[in-house]
Amino acid sequence: MSNFNVLKDQLELVNNNPDALYNFYSLFGKKMPLLNFEERKKLLHLASITFKNIPGFESFQTFSEGAMYTFSSEYTKAIDKLLSAIEMFSEQGDKVIVGAAHCLLNICYKSLGQFEKAQISIQKSLEILEKTEKENEFHHFLNNAYYQAGEMNGILEKYEIAIHYFQKGLKLNLENQLMKARMLNGLGCIYLKTSDLPLAFDYLNRSLELTEPGGFMLESKIYADLGDYYLKNNNIDKALEFQKKSLKIRTENNFWSAAITCYIQLSGIYFKQDNLKDALHYGNLAVDKSKELNLIPKLFEAHKLLSVIYERTGDFALELKHLKNYHKYKEEVHNQEITRKIEQLNSKHELEIMNQHKEIFRLRNVELKSVIDELNESFRYARRIQQAILPPNHLFKKYLPQSFILYKPKDIVAGDFYWMEPISIVHSDINQTKTGFGTMNPETTPVLFAAADCTGHGVPGAMVSVVCFNALNRSIREFNLSSPGEILDKITDLIIEQFEKSDDEVKDGMDIALCRLQGNKLQYAGANNSLWIISKEDESLTNAFKITEIKADKQPVGKHVQRKPFKNHEIELQKDDTIYLLSDGFADQFGGVKGKKFMIKQLKEILLSIQDKSLEDQKGYLDSVFESWKGNLEQVDDVCIIGVKI
Structure with a gap:
């Protein structure tokens, strides 16, 4: 006979008997995990008709409705019912059901991210239920309390305490197969978190073997946990299989909070x-279901995952939207969690054994780590913004098809940057230009491009780079300049003008190599960054190359004591010549056997030795040389090298 029919038959035998009321609601609580939502709802409706004239009906019905809403993820309704039930049973002096209600409240508060209230609820539940006689019909809620205490400590990464509670639950349930299976599942989850995968797999399988027919709530959880196990073992097909099996059970039975976990796992x-x-x-x-149920912990998990996915798709607007929501909801959960953890130190239950001073120190580190994580998230988005203003690779290749860019920031964001702007001449005057990436012919269009090194690296360097990048664009688009020397003069004026607005003296600026290329006609101007041209030394020799250095002006773009106009060099290149623009990060890198700088001389020799390689192969080779030279040492500066072949 099904569990539903067992309970239904018991209702039909009732004849205004108070004992029958107590026995029915007790059995309903035990069988609830084996019933689906519609069966629970129908049985409570029948109970409301059967017991309505029996004293005590309202309090038991309210408690049972609270339990029903808990297991259907309707946590706001559940909390309302359970708090009412606690008030009723407290007045009646029935502490046991008060303890059971607190156990269910723990589930609700925990699912809503209200961890302080969740911890208070589970402590109250344990304090009451551990004093309850085994003969009491509601003593079985102590099983749930041990399980929830174990799960709660697992969330807090208190794995030894979590194992302690699950093992207490096992000792209490030597004969109860279903509850024994739950405790084994709990232990399996802890060992998943500690990456003891063989032990986790053993416990999860033992749990699945003990699951009773109809125990679909536990069955769905074990399937999801096995999916997590297979994912950790990089068995993607099995991970998908078990997550989908779990999701099917959960959606069919309205286990929506658990189903959201499956959605997140499947998305990942x-x-x-x-x-x-x-x-x-x-x-x-x-996200949609978490919003509907106001499940804050699930929301911040889902928003974080979506921000990473949209980063992969290149949709920066949606990435930012989900990243902001992630921070918003994470902050809510984090504040509650820190408060709850500190409150936990003063609890009078089994956690009194913890070393309070040590734990408070650890919590301060948790808060510090959280701040660092938040900063890293912010830097990660700042990097996306910085990358968004750099010319896309496909456009660089469109106008400079034989080219490469080796760009290696030292930190998440950089002071080095590369820049490109195609221009079209609309008047005979070379300085009257139109710019942009429209429908110009890449083969005939003059192209400006540069490798720049702003003062500093990391966040300060990145901030200066934005000012310099903007000044470059203004000199072309607003002031209609196309001669590299004149452009550097103009951006020097613009940068000085920008920084002079500060009350403090700001001497930041940049070193730069700026070129204008049309066909084989090259113009170049440099601020501390020279231009290298590699050409064949003798046309009759296959692998004989020479390097010519066009010296930069010995002054930066920015404030300088003896500033002078930048010299504009004009060079006629030959077919197969290769030009290189670079910052000083590669040559200044410490490494090698003796931990010395790489140096300009060695870099020139490397470039001369790889002229038989394609531009893409040169990039890969240079990257490999840099990493090999650096070894385990820290990168000292941003690296930017541009190579263009004629």
Whole structure:
């Protein structure tokens, strides 16, 4: 006979008997995990009709409705019912059901991210239920309390305490197969978190073997946990299989909070496969359902995942939107969690054994780590902004098809940058120009391009680079300049003008190599960064090359004591000549056997030795040489090298 029919038959035998009321609601609580939502709802409706004239009906019905809403993820309704039930049973002096209600409240508060309230609830539940006699019909809620305490400490990464509670639950349930299976599942999850995968797999399988027919709530959880296990073992197909089996059970039975976890897991798995369409599908399902149920912890997980997915797609607007929401919801959860953890130190339950001073020190480190993580998230988005203003590779290749860019920032954001702007002449005067990436012919269009090194690196360098990048664009688009020397003069004026607005003296600026190329006609101007041209030394020799250095002016773009106009060099290049623009980061890198600088001389020799390689192969080779030279030493500066072949 099904669990539903067992409970239904018991209702039909009732004849205004108070004991029958107590027995029914007790059995309903035990069988609830084995019933689907509609069965629970129908049985409580029948109970409301059957018991309405029996004293105590309202309090038991309210408590049972609270339990029903808890397991259907309707946590706001559940909290309302459970708090009312606590008030009713407290007045009646029935502490046992008060303890059971607190156990269910822990689930609700935990799912909503209200961890302080969740911890208070589970402590109250344990304090009451551990004093309850085993003969009491509601003593079985102590099983749930041990399980929830274990799960709570697992979330807090208190793995030894979590294992302690799950093992207490096992000892209490030597004969109860279903509860034994739950505790084994709990232990399996802890070992998943500690990456003891063989032990985790053993516990999860033992749990699945003990799951009773109809125990679909636990079954769905074990499937999801096995999916996590297979993902950690890089068995993607198995991970998908078990997550989908879990999701099917959860959606069919309205276990929406658990289903959202499956959505998030599936989104992450598809992202790992680079299946961005399905990753976005499940990620958006997670956000939508979490919003509907106001599940804050699930929301910040889902928003974080979507921000990473949209970063991969290149949709920076949506990446920013989800990143902001991630920070918003994470802050809510984090503040509650830190408060709750400090409150936990003063609790009078089993956690009193913790060393309070040591724990408070650890919590301060947790807060510090959180701040660092937040900063890194901000830097990561700043990097996306900086990358967005750099010319895209495909456009660089469109106007300079035989070229490469080796760009290696020292930090998340950089002071070095590269720049390009095609121009078209509309008057005989060379300085009257139109710029942009419209429909100009790449083969005949004059192209300006540069490798720049701004003062500093990291965040300060990146901030200066934005000012300098903007000044470059203004000199072309606003002041209609196209001669490299005149452009450097103008951006010097613009940068000085910008920084003179500050009350403090700002001497920041940049070193730069700026070129204008049309066909084989090259113009160049440099601020501390020279131009290198590699050409064949003798046309009759296949691999004989020479390097010519066009010296830069010994002054930066920016404030300088003896400033003078930048010299504009005009060079006629030959076919197969290669020009190189670079910052000083490569040559200044420490490394090698003796930990010395790479130096300009050695870099020139490397470039001369790789002229038989394609531009892309040169880039790869230079990158390999740099990493090999650097070894385990820290990168000292940003690196930017541009190579263009005629």
